[in-house]
Amino acid sequence: MELLINKKKYSVNAHPDDQLLYVLRDELDLTGSKYGCGEGVCGACTVLIDGTAVRSCITSTGSTVGKHITTIEGVAEDGKLHRVQQAFLHVDVFQCAYCASGMTLSAVSLLEKSPKPSEQEIIRSMQGNICRCGTYPRIVKAIQEAANT
Amino acid sequence: MKKRIQHQQLSPEQGEPVFTFRMDRRKFFKALGSGITVTFSVASSLGADLLGDLTDSKDAEDQISAWIHVGENGLVTVYTGKVEVGQNIRTSLAQIVAEEMDVHIDSVEMIMGDTNLTPYDRGTFGSRSIPFMGPQLRKAAASAREYFIDLAAEKWKTNRKAIRIENGTVFNDRNQQTIDIGKLVAGKKLIKPINNAVSTKPVEQWRIAGTSVPKKNGETFVTGKHKYVSDMKLPGMLYGKILRPPAYGATLTTVDASGARSIKDVTVVIEGNFVGVAAPTLRLASEALYAIKAEWKTTPQPSRSEIFSHLKAIAKPEDGHDKNATGNVREAFNHSALKIEQTFNIDYIAHAPLEPRAGIAQWNGEKLTVWVGTQRPFGVQQELADVFPIPKEDIRVIMPDTGSGYGGKHTGEAGIEAARLAREAKKPVKVVWSREEEFTWAYLRPAGVIEVKAGATNDGIVSAWEFHNYNSGSSGIETPYDVANKEIQFHPADSPLRQGSYRGLAATANVFARECVMNDLARAANMDPLAFRLKNLKETRMIDVLEAAAVKFGWATATPAPNHGIGIGCGDEKGSYVATCAEVAVDPDSGNVKVTRIVVAFECGAIINPNHLENQIVGSVIQGMGGALFEWIDFKDGKIVNPRFSSYRVPRFSDLPKVEAVMLNRKDIPSLGAGETPILGIAPAIRNAISHATGKNLNTLPLVPAGLNL
Numbered sequence: 060m061e062l063l064i065n066k067k068k069y070s071v072n073a074h075p076d077d078q079l080l081y082v083l084r085d086e087l088d089l090t091g092s093k094y095g096c097g098e099g100v101c102g103a104c105t106v107l108i109d110g111t112a113v114r115s116c117i118t119s120t121g122s123t124v125g126k127h128i129t130t131i132e133g134v135a136e137d138g139k140l141h142r143v144q145q146a147f148l149h150v151d152v153f154q155c156a157y158c159a160s161g162m163t164l165s166a167v168s169l170l171e172k173s174p175k176p177s178e179q180e181i182i183r184s185m186q187g188n189i190c191r192c193g194t195y196p197r198i199v200k201a202i203q204e205a206a207n208t
Numbered sequence: 209m210k211k212r213i214q215h216q217q218l219s220p221e222q223g224e225p226v227f228t229f230r231m232d233r234r235k236f237f238k239a240l241g242s243g244i245t246v247t248f249s250v251a252s253s254l255g256a257d258l259l260g261d262l263t264d265s266k267d268a269e270d271q272i273s274a275w276i277h278v279g280e281n282g283l284v285t286v287y288t289g290k291v292e293v294g295q296n297i298r299t300s301l302a303q304i305v306a307e308e309m310d311v312h313i314d315s316v317e318m319i320m321g322d323t324n325l326t327p328y329d330r331g332t333f334g335s336r337s338i339p340f341m342g343p344q345l346r347k348a349a350a351s352a353r354e355y356f357i358d359l360a361a362e363k364w365k366t367n368r369k370a371i372r373i374e375n376g377t378v379f380n381d382r383n384q385q386t387i388d389i390g391k392l393v394a395g396k397k398l399i400k401p402i403n404n405a406v407s408t409k410p411v412e413q414w415r416i417a418g419t420s421v422p423k424k425n426g427e428t429f430v431t432g433k434h435k436y437v438s439d440m441k442l443p444g445m446l447y448g449k450i451l452r453p454p455a456y457g458a459t460l461t462t463v464d465a466s467g468a469r470s471i472k473d474v475t476v477v478i479e480g481n482f483v484g485v486a487a488p489t490l491r492l493a494s495e496a497l498y499a500i501k502a503e504w505k506t507t508p509q510p511s512r513s514e515i516f517s518h519l520k521a522i523a524k525p526e527d528g529h530d531k532n533a534t535g536n537v538r539e540a541f542n543h544s545a546l547k548i549e550q551t552f553n554i555d556y557i558a559h560a561p562l563e564p565r566a567g568i569a570q571w572n573g574e575k576l577t578v579w580v581g582t583q584r585p586f587g588v589q590q591e592l593a594d595v596f597p598i599p600k601e602d603i604r605v606i607m608p609d610t611g612s613g614y615g616g617k618h619t620g621e622a623g624i625e626a627a628r629l630a631r632e633a634k635k636p637v638k639v640v641w642s643r644e645e646e647f648t649w650a651y652l653r654p655a656g657v658i659e660v661k662a663g664a665t666n667d668g669i670v671s672a673w674e675f676h677n678y679n680s681g682s683s684g685i686e687t688p689y690d691v692a693n694k695e696i697q698f699h700p701a702d703s704p705l706r707q708g709s710y711r712g713l714a715a716t717a718n719v720f721a722r723e724c725v726m727n728d729l730a731r732a733a734n735m736d737p738l739a740f741r742l743k744n745l746k747e748t749r750m751i752d753v754l755e756a757a758a759v760k761f762g763w764a765t766a767t768p769a770p771n772h773g774i775g776i777g778c779g780d781e782k783g784s785y786v787a788t789c790a791e792v793a794v795d796p797d798s799g800n801v802k803v804t805r806i807v808v809a810f811e812c813g814a815i816i817n818p819n820h821l822e823n824q825i826v827g828s829v830i831q832g833m834g835g836a837l838f839e840w841i842d843f844k845d846g847k848i849v850n851p852r853f854s855s856y857r858v859p860r861f862s863d864l865p866k867v868e869a870v871m872l873n874r875k876d877i878p879s880l881g882a883g884e885t886p887i888l889g890i891a892p893a894i895r896n897a898i899s900h901a902t903g904k905n906l907n908t909l910p911l912v913p914a915g916l917n918l
Contacts, residue, residue, distance in 0.1 A: 074491070081490055085447070090439035091432020093611075095562050096643045096853045103562055131432030144430040151422045151819055154827060155294025156429035157562040157611030163430060182861040189853065191562045191612055192294050193830030194823060195864050 060124055064089065065133025075121025080104045082120045083130060091131035091160045095189065102188030105161035106130050112168035114187075131160035134167060143167050146205035147198075154192035161188050166202045175206050243279040243390075244398040246352045274327060274341065276305065276348050282376050282390030284309060284316045286345065289329025289586060290337050291321035293613040295883045296820040297337045299424045303816055304342055307417040308349035308408055310373035311389065318424065321585045321607035331584035333615060333709060335782040335881025338816065342879055344402075351403040359392050411814045411875040420819035425609075436611050437581045438566035442636040445568070446475070447490040448629040449497040451483035452645060455846035456705060458504040467499030475633035476500070486629040486637045509846030510704045516553045520657050523678040523699035532686075535693030537661075540672035544663020546732040548725055551659050554680045554717040554909045555840035556652040556705055560858060563611020564646035567623030570636040575602045580623030581610035588620030595624055596631070614831070615709035615884075616650060647851035651708035652841055656680020658721040668733040670744045675722070679703060681714020684781050684888065687722055689744040705843065711828065712781055712884040716835060716891065719779035720909055723892030727775065728905055737776055737896065738763055747780070749811055749874075753787040754778050756870045757809035761789035771796055772804070773901025777892030781885045784812035788829065788889030790865075792897040799915035803833060803863070803894055809870040810886050813877035821882050825869040828886035834859045836891035838913045857913075 062069045064087070073082040083089040083106070092115055095103030099114035106115045107129035134141045140148070143166045153159050162185070169176055169184040176184065181202050190198065274288040286305050292298040302316040309316075319325050321332075329341075353373060360378045361368045370382045378387050411418065428434040453460070460483065465476045468485055474496040475486040483500060487493040510518045541547065567580040576598065582588050585605040593600040610617065622639045630637040641649070656679040663672035673694040677685055682698040710716065730740030738758050745751050758764065758776070766774050771794050778787040791805040810825050838857045842849040850856045891909060898916065899905050906912070 077491065084439070085441075085490060088441060089432075090435065090441075093436075093563070094438065094640065095564075098643075098852060098854055100853045101562065101643075135431060140427070140430070144427075147430045148422065148426050151420070151426065151823070153294075153423065153426070153429055154296060154823060155562070155610065155612035156423075156434070157294075157436065159429045160432045182864065185861045189562060189858055189860060191560060191614070191831065191858065193827035193859065195830060195859075195861050196826060196867055197823065199861070199864070 060120065062120070062123060062128060063126065064128045065130060071120070073120050075119060077120050078116055079106070079118045079120045079123055079128075080115040083115060089130050089132050093157055093160060095157070095161075100187065102161040102165060103158055105164040105188065107164055107168055110168065110171055112165045129164070131163055134163060141167060142205045142208050143170065143202070146201040146208065150197050150201040150204060152194050152197040152201050154194060158188060158190045162190065162198055166198075166205065169202070170206055176202070178203070241279050242393070242395055242397045243277055244352065244355060244393045244396060244400060245275055245277045246348045246355070246400050246402055274345060274348065276345070276352055278352060278389060278393055280390050280394040282311075282315055282388050284311055285319060286316060287319045287326045288341060288345070289321055289326045290341055291332045291583060291585065291607045292609040293332065293583060293617065294611070295337075295824065296423055296817070297332070298609070299421055299820060300338060300816045301341065301345055302424060303417045303419075303421050304345050305349040307414055308346050309353050311376040313416055313421050315376055322604070323585055323589045323606075324604045328586050331587055331618065333583050333618060335784070335884050338879050338881045339783065342816075346408045347404065347406055348402050350406045350408045351400065354403065354406055355398070355400050356389050356392055360387065363387070363392070417816050418814070420817055423820070435608060436563055436566070437568060437579045437608055438563055438611070438640045440568055440579060440608070440638070442568060442570060445636040445638055446486040446488055446629070446633055447493045448484055448486045448626055448637045448639040449493040450625050450639065451497060451500055451502060452649065453481070454504050455506050455509060457507045457509050457846050460502060461505050462503045464501040467501070468496040471496050471499065475629060477629050477632045479628060482625075482628060484625060484629050486633045486635075506846065511844040512555075512842050515655055515704070516657050518704070519655065519679045519701045523701040525699055530695045530697050533695040537672050537674045537693045537695040540693035541661050541663045541674065544671045545666045546664040546729060548660070548662045548728050548732065550721070550725055550728070550905075550907055551657065552717075552721045552724070552907045552909070554656045554658065554720075556655040556707065557835050557839045558647055558650070558652055558841055558856065559614040559616025559710065560647065560853070560856065561612040561614060561616055564641040564643060565617070565622040565650060566638070566640040567620060567626040568636060568638045569623060569627035569630040571627075571630055571634070574598055576627055577604045577606065578620070578623040578627055579606045579608060580620045581617055582607055582620045582623070583613050583615075583617045584619070587618065588623055591620060591624060592627060596627070614711045615713065618709055619651070621649070643853065644851040647841070647856060648848045649706070651706040653710035653716070653835075654680045654703060654707040654714065656714075656717055658717060660721055660725045662725050662729055664729045664733055666733065668730070668735045668740050668743050670729065677714070677718060680717040682718075683713035684715025684718040684779060688747050688750050688780055689726070689741070690746050691744070704846070705841070711831070711887050715779060715781045715888055716832070717909060719777070719888040720891045720895070723777035723779070723889070724895055724905070724907065727892070727896040727899060731899075741776070741778065749785045750778060750780060750787070752872060753785045753809040753811050756872055757787040757789050757807050760809065760868060760870050761807040763789060768901070771901055773897040773899065775893045775896025775898070775900055777889040777896060779885065779888035781888060782881055784810065784880045784882065784885040786810045786885050786889045788893040790890065790893035790897045792894060792901055794898065794901045794916055796918060799912075799918050801837065801898060801912045801916050803837070803865040806865050806867045806890065806893070807870065808867070808886060808889065809872065810882070811872035811874055812880040812882045812885070814875045814879045815871060815873045816879050818871060821871055822869050824882045825871070825886040826867050828883070829867055829890045830859050830864070832887040832890035833863060833894070835909060836894045836911055838910050840910050840913055
């Protein structure tokens with residue numbers, strides 16, 4: 060199969076039924092996407108497929124052929140951090156940061172669809188991402204900050 | 209003594225043997241390059257050859273707990289066995305060093321939790337890093353600063369008083385000469401002992417410590433570049449999977465691995481109850497595991513429905529004698545005008561770190577290297593030495609910054625499993641636990657039963673306090689309130705599920721029970737719960753956080769809307785103090801409880817990093833909301849019934865109330881840890897708010913896993 064990831068073509072040996080997360084991590088060494096639950100309910104594995112946030116741990120690799128996949132490794136462009144990443148750093152959001160990649164991708168997707176989301180919109184949209192360290196208020200604040208830059 | 213017994217039970221790291229430090233001076237500088245190194249030792253008479261001598265000096269070994277090296281490039285490298293699990297200690301400790309050494313924060317690099325590079329450390333737990341490692345690093349950094357001044361004074365043939373250091377540059381104020389610290393130590397191979405009498409900076413003069421320095425290496429986390437253990441890959445590495453028992457207490461009777469062994473490139477290891485496989489891909493490893501036929505003998509195990517009566521029945525009352533009992537608690541209770549008797553049931557809960565346990569093992573002959581997410585790298589080194597068995601010196605355990613622990617990663621299971629598989633496969637092996645494995649086989653915060661009998665006078669003086677904790681632990685069991693007649697006992701029991709440390713250990717349960725009873729006593733005395741607490745407290749630091757939380761919350765003037773209520777709770781642990789006010793809204797139709805507002809006041813001495821402290825406090829409160837409201841491990845016949853995030857509910861964005869933290873900066877008190885105590889007040893504050901809103905005095909943790917039964 061050929062996958063289009065972060066604007067680059069990758070040829071992979073995986074079975075089409077293999078979950079995308081493991082192909083990204085184990086075969087392509089794109090380990091920014093994390094395993095957290097394996098059932099699509101924690102958000103740590105979030106990537107963008109044609110701009111929409113999806114859980115790569117429950118996404119078959121075959122279904123992503125011919126689509127644009129964006130992982131955390133492709134969020135910064137030309138060495139410049141995305142405004143969401145910048146805001147996360149500026150607010151100094153994270154503790155263990157294991158959720159950071161998934162939070163970033165979910166937030167990038169949200170701002171693409173809704174450039175000035177209300178607080179309620181942010182909460183609804185980020186509901187599927189877990190941060191066990193409890194940094195949620197900072198994440199909300201950082202997304203608002205990113206929306207305003 | 210009670211506390212000690214319980215800590216040993218909950219934290220096996222207590223009583224760890226002393227690490228033998230074996231790096232000679234020549235090897236040391238070969239590894240680090242020349243420069244100056246400041247070690248920790250009270251044995252300052254050992255002089256410049258300190259480190260070499262220490263190899264054979266048994267007394268001095270446990271004096272070393274970190275060292276600092278300054279290289280020719282001016283880079284300051286701090287070596288400490290402490291580890292980063294999200295508490296941002298990497299940043300706080302670097303700030304302490306930069307402050308005392310007068311160097312830029314960015315020139316300080318922290319090497320942490322590597323048994324080959326860092327001195328022995330018992331582990332990162334119990335809020336010990338800041339109060340114990342912090343002062344040692346301060347002294348070492350200050351000692352280094354004094355050595356720089358010595359060197360510069362000698363070089364420039366001038367008085368030490370003319371010399372000052374700023375941002376890593378040494379200045380001679382008499383003639384405007386300058387030199388960078390790196391150039392000052394260039395070509396030198398100096399090892400200097402810590403000067404225990406060195407003066408460190410008063411908090412008022414801090415310029416780097418005490419400020420909100422951003423997370424060290426922050427960018428590597430938001431770009432996905434940081435390699436957690438679960439992300440690492442070694443050349444030729446295999447993926448390991450372990451066959452788990454069907455239930456707690458099950459033993460392996462027969463195993464047929466021929467199906468797995470017939471798969472090409474699969475390694476199977478069977479050692480006692482351990483059955484595992486390793487294969488070049490995770491898919492193949494899973495297939496191989498599936499092909500193994502095993503039979504297990506199970507034994508009857510308690511279920512959640514009977515856990516509380518079970519724990520109470522098997523608890524050992526003889527261990528619970530309270531040597532600190534005062535007065536005559538039974539007589540005082542009988543004569544009290546106001547009496548409360550309450551029994552609290554505390555469920556098992558899981559830490560559920562978002563990164564599950566992960567380990568990678570690589571053998572090189574009889575030498576072993578293990579990368580593992582653990583709060584105790586040196587403890588895991590000992591565990592590996594016991595398992596294989598090989599000398600500890602031949603085992604290197606490395607702990608990259610890990611996807612959180614919350615007291616739940618004192619062990620190194622995945623690393624040991626990977627090492628078993630790697631030895632047989634003769635290739636490196638990675639083992640990453642699945643979420644289900646993490647929920648089922650990692651240890652849990654203990655379940656328990658707490659019985660309280662308390663009495664008060666009509667005017668609100670607590671007169672009797674009898675407190676029995678069955679199994680859930682003794683941390684935070686003492687009451688901070690002034691009571692003339694009290695008896696407090698902890699009764700340990702053999703937990704049917706694996707249990708261990710947690711954030712604040714058992715204090716989450718003990719403080720909960722105590723603060724609920726204090727609330728109910730206040731209501732019985734027709735007193736405001738805050739005023740009632742203040743009336744029975746002498747500890748000024750506790751009074752200060754209570755008042756600070758109440759002022760910010762507007763406690764005195766709060767007029768909650770219908771079906772709303774407010775509650776308060778406070779606690780102390782490891783020398784720091786917290787008070788929490790909460791407002792809840794109860795939906796009278798659905799019984800749904802929503803926490804709408806939280807104010808938490810916290811005091812842990814002099815604040816080192818305000819922004820990160822605020823993050824710890826708020827994060828603790830949000831995590832604590834889960835244990836307060838809905839987190840619980842359900843189990844039946846020794847099987848965990850809800851080992852997934854889809855069935856074990858944790859706090860999410862929509863649970864967020866408005867949270868405000870008030871930080872009391874006590875510059876006159878040495879800095880203390882902040883990762884644990886802030887969690888203590890939230891559960892009782894919510895419970896007391898529900899009581900205020902509805903009149904229902906709940907007595908379980910979690911409080912409302914399925915909503916409130918109205």
